[in-house]
Amino acid sequence: MNSKIVTKEQYISVIKPFLIQLQQYFCDVFELEDGIAKFLKDEWHYHGGGGGITRVLKDGPIIEKAGVNFSHVKGTSLPIAATQKRPELTNLPFEALGVSVVVHPRNPYIPTAHFNVRFIIVGDDESNYKWWFGGGFDLTPYYVFEEDCIHWHKMAQAACAPFGDSLYQEYKEWADQYFYLKHRGEARGIGGLFFDDLNKWEFDHCFEFMKSVSQYFMLAYQPIIAKRKFESYSERERAFQLYRRGRYVEFNLLYDRGTLFGLQSGGRTESILMSLPPLVAWEYQPDIYSEEAVLVEYLKARNWV
Amino acid sequence: MNSKIVTKEQYISVIKPFLIQLQQYFCDVFELEDGIAKFLKDEWHYHGGGGGITRVLKDGPIIEKAGVNFSHVKGTSLPIAATQKRPELTNLPFEALGVSVVVHPRNPYIPTAHFNVRFIIVGDDESNYKWWFGGGFDLTPYYVFEEDCIHWHKMAQAACAPFGDSLYQEYKEWADQYFYLKHRGEARGIGGLFFDDLNKWEFDHCFEFMKSVSQYFMLAYQPIIAKRKFESYSERERAFQLYRRGRYVEFNLLYDRGTLFGLQSGGRTESILMSLPPLVAWEYQPDIYSEEAVLVEYLKARNWV
Numbered sequence: 368m369n370s371k372i373v374t375k376e377q378y379i380s381v382i383k384p385f386l387i388q389l390q391q392y393f394c395d396v397f398e399l400e401d402g403i404a405k406f407l408k409d410e411w412h413y414h415g416g417g418g419g420i421t422r423v424l425k426d427g428p429i430i431e432k433a434g435v436n437f438s439h440v441k442g443t444s445l446p447i448a449a450t451q452k453r454p455e456l457t458n459l460p461f462e463a464l465g466v467s468v469v470v471h472p473r474n475p476y477i478p479t480a481h482f483n484v485r486f487i488i489v490g491d492d493e494s495n496y497k498w499w500f501g502g503g504f505d506l507t508p509y510y511v512f513e514e515d516c517i518h519w520h521k522m523a524q525a526a527c528a529p530f531g532d533s534l535y536q537e538y539k540e541w542a543d544q545y546f547y548l549k550h551r552g553e554a555r556g557i558g559g560l561f562f563d564d565l566n567k568w569e570f571d572h573c574f575e576f577m578k579s580v581s582q583y584f585m586l587a588y589q590p591i592i593a594k595r596k597f598e599s600y601s602e603r604e605r606a607f608q609l610y611r612r613g614r615y616v617e618f619n620l621l622y623d624r625g626t627l628f629g630l631q632s633g634g635r636t637e638s639i640l641m642s643l644p645p646l647v648a649w650e651y652q653p654d655i656y657s658e659e660a661v662l663v664e665y666l667k668a669r670n671w672v
Numbered sequence: 673m674n675s676k677i678v679t680k681e682q683y684i685s686v687i688k689p690f691l692i693q694l695q696q697y698f699c700d701v702f703e704l705e706d707g708i709a710k711f712l713k714d715e716w717h718y719h720g721g722g723g724g725i726t727r728v729l730k731d732g733p734i735i736e737k738a739g740v741n742f743s744h745v746k747g748t749s750l751p752i753a754a755t756q757k758r759p760e761l762t763n764l765p766f767e768a769l770g771v772s773v774v775v776h777p778r779n780p781y782i783p784t785a786h787f788n789v790r791f792i793i794v795g796d797d798e799s800n801y802k803w804w805f806g807g808g809f810d811l812t813p814y815y816v817f818e819e820d821c822i823h824w825h826k827m828a829q830a831a832c833a834p835f836g837d838s839l840y841q842e843y844k845e846w847a848d849q850y851f852y853l854k855h856r857g858e859a860r861g862i863g864g865l866f867f868d869d870l871n872k873w874e875f876d877h878c879f880e881f882m883k884s885v886s887q888y889f890m891l892a893y894q895p896i897i898a899k900r901k902f903e904s905y906s907e908r909e910r911a912f913q914l915y916r917r918g919r920y921v922e923f924n925l926l927y928d929r930g931t932l933f934g935l936q937s938g939g940r941t942e943s944i945l946m947s948l949p950p951l952v953a954w955e956y957q958p959d960i961y962s963e964e965a966v967l968v969e970y971l972k973a974r975n976w977v
Binding site: 407409421423425432434549550551609613616617620621630636637639640641643644645646647648649650651652 | 712714726728730737739854855856914918921922925926935941942944945946948949950951952953954955956957
């Protein structure tokens with residue numbers, strides 16, 4: 368690739384095959400780790416143009432539910448969730464391509480993980496379009512193994528290292544800010560990376576960063592699944608996991624930009640909400656779980672590497 | 673009561689004892705219907721002034737979880753959820769008093785029910801305050817018994833009848849509009865009554881309407897609990913109930929004005945989110961439930977009386 372790329376179609380022709388291959392790779396790894404369950408595949412079309420491929424694995428012995436979604440949607444105007452900070456882009460046509468992943472393992476000792484990369488291009492002709500990249504990954508443990516958290520963040524750091532000395536710190540802090548439940552005064556998990564509006568480099572370099580984040584996500588997560596999947600647990604840990612999964616639902620429906628973007632743009636509801644956990648419990652008086660105070664303390668933003 | 677009532681304190685001194693007694697009455701009835709479980713009681717204080725009494729029953733043989741919340745909160749400015757349509761009320765002190773009820777029965781043949789009444793008074797001195805009433809009740813069945821739906825709406829109609837011929841129809845339609853999940857293209861349930869900004873009558877008359885809605889809620893719901901609580905059910909109906917409870921969570925976190933008002937005003941999170949069901953399942957590919965098509969068709973807005 369080089370700077371001769373100028374049309375929207377050319378940008379997309381580079382991004383799209385990468386994302387489709389990435390989706391397949393992720394599914395392969397999760398099937399391997401689960402050992403039994405397989406991803407189903409649903410192709411769908413978006414009312415404004417484009418569509419997506421939704422892949423869902425459920426009821427595996429290791430992975431209770433995983434969604435790996437590819438989408439390429441087109442529309443005549445960006446939804447509110449995407450234009451709050453960019454009012455000048457209202458009422459312009461857009462295309463959005465992305466892969467998003469959420470994994471809800473069965474074993475409470477394996478954290479839930481989330482990954483997303485996306486490319487958005489807005490504008491109505493070739494002279495005035497704008498594009499940017501966004502994405503990241505974050506981890507939501509139920510029980511904290513410090514070594515796992517350090518590994519996760521070391522991989523996040525490694526993903527960023529070739530792109531600038533301060534990048535990891537910047538995007539790590541963004542994740543800490545973003546994955547925060549204001550109404551609970553709690554972090555969703557231990558964070559990782561979060562970036563948006565990325566267009567400060569040339570397209571090629573931004574795309575390399577998307578690839579790096581994508582590859583390091585699996586280097587961060589797969590070893591944790593492999594290491595924790597045979598930990599034994601009891602009904603108590605399971606109950607605590609179901610209870611804490613409630614926080615995940617609260618975050619996604621109250622705050623998550625991707626979820627709100629999707630629902631506001633008339634996206635495919637089943638694909639957007641496949642991020643929600645398979646089974647969740649809400650209880651009044653959470654203080655019955657002594658683990659909670661320990662966990663919440665651990666989740667406070669800190670330097671892991 | 674008469675029109676001599678002029679201070680905020682006098683309005684509140686009339687509303688508050690009624691609401692506190694109402695809360696106790698509701699708890700009594702639900703304990704009676706359950707037969708075993710009892711409500712716990714938590715009193716709490718609000719940072720801006722006032723506070724509330726949260727009462728929660730859980731793990732009963734009939735009622736899996738019920739919350740009956742009284743609150744009287746004060747603040748220096750109304751949160752966004754309450755002022756979107758009233759920008760002139762921004763940055764004025766407010767007091768809000770209300771009782772809200774959510775009941776999640778264990779038996780999938782008993783619908784989930786929700787009730788709320790509230791009184792809000794805004795303004796900084798006695799000459800320029802504004803007050804209004806809001807509230808209503810709505811029913812969310814998992815399996816539809818037409819006679820129960822007709823009974824529910826007949827009680828809603830009876831609550832409104834003394835206050836004007838068109839009132840039931842108006843507030844019934846408002847409920848149909850309000851309890852609607854846009855991203856699903858589905859009604860939350862069969863509705864009932866919804867009203868807000870009510871100040872078209874004198875205070876006393878508005879308050880009488882609040883009382884009527886409160887009394888008819890129990891006349892609407894209690895007979896349905898009593899009638900359906902001994903219906904036998906299998907794992908299949910239970911799974912469908914857990915799955916459909918997901919819609920309830922989606923509505924409350926994405927759309928519900930009371931929930932968003934509470935969370936935005938820094939309310940007591942545990943009391944606000946006690947409306948969420950005790951156990952919920954999200955599944956991709958809901959079409960495995962043949963009941964769903966039947967249910968969703970039934971939930972389409974219609975004339976029940």
